Amino acid sequence: xxxPLPHDPTPDTLVQLLDRVASEDAAALRALYDLTSSxxxxxxxxxxxxxxxxxxxxxDAFVNIWRYAGDYKAGLSAPMTWMAAIVRNRALDYLRRQxxxxxxxxxxxxxxxxxxLPANEADPSEQTLMSEEARQLAICxxxxxxxxxxxxxxxxxxxxxxxxxxxxxxxxxGTVKSWIxxxxxxxxxxxxxx
Numbered sequence: 001x002x003x004p005l006p007h008d009p010t011p012d013t014l015v016q017l018l019d020r021v022a023s024e025d026a027a028a029l030r031a032l033y034d035l036t037s038s039x040x041x042x043x044x045x046x047x048x049x050x051x052x053x054x055x056x057x058x059x060d061a062f063v064n065i066w067r068y069a070g071d072y073k074a075g076l077s078a079p080m081t082w083m084a085a086i087v088r089n090r091a092l093d094y095l096r097r098q099x100x101x102x103x104x105x106x107x108x109x110x111x112x113x114x115x116x117l118p119a120n121e122a123d124p125s126e127q128t129l130m131s132e133e134a135r136q137l138a139i140c141x142x143x144x145x146x147x148x149x150x151x152x153x154x155x156x157x158x159x160x161x162x163x164x165x166x167x168x169x170x171x172x173x174g175t176v177k178s179w180i181x182x183x184x185x186x187x188x189x190x191x192x193x194x
Contacts, residue, residue, distance in 0.1 A: 014078075014079035018065075021065065021069035029066055029079075033062055037058060041055070043063070053094060058087065076137075101139075147182075148182055151176050
């Protein structure tokens, strides 16, 4: 017998569902979708503007959530923050593909979309998605030197390899590894002090 799910789930509820999804529980994925899809769809729609694109990205994001639920670490981010990052990355990838295919979008592609991560102020919908841990991480990320913050963000939030980060930042691979290592050390110290 299953218990009814709340309309506004707690992070603990979502963590439990992600654990079940990691065990390939299709009912848990359905419950997770029912509880989170409206917020995640809103995020995709805000980035993509076109409803049909946002629907496609949301579907792709939930496929990724199904595949990678076992990789979710509750100590690193809130479940909604983790899922929102997947949706955001899928949406930006979708925009890149549309640009490469020459599709016209209602929103002009701009390199500024790639740089939405470092924005100093989150909009209200992003703030509601962020848990206290995510806010603490954001505070600590802001305390890093710019090069460390950028390298850590590319490596861990955009899931790029150290070589890819070096290519993007146009610096030697060893420099990127040092920036990431020092940045992670500072994050660990900062998060321990909050």
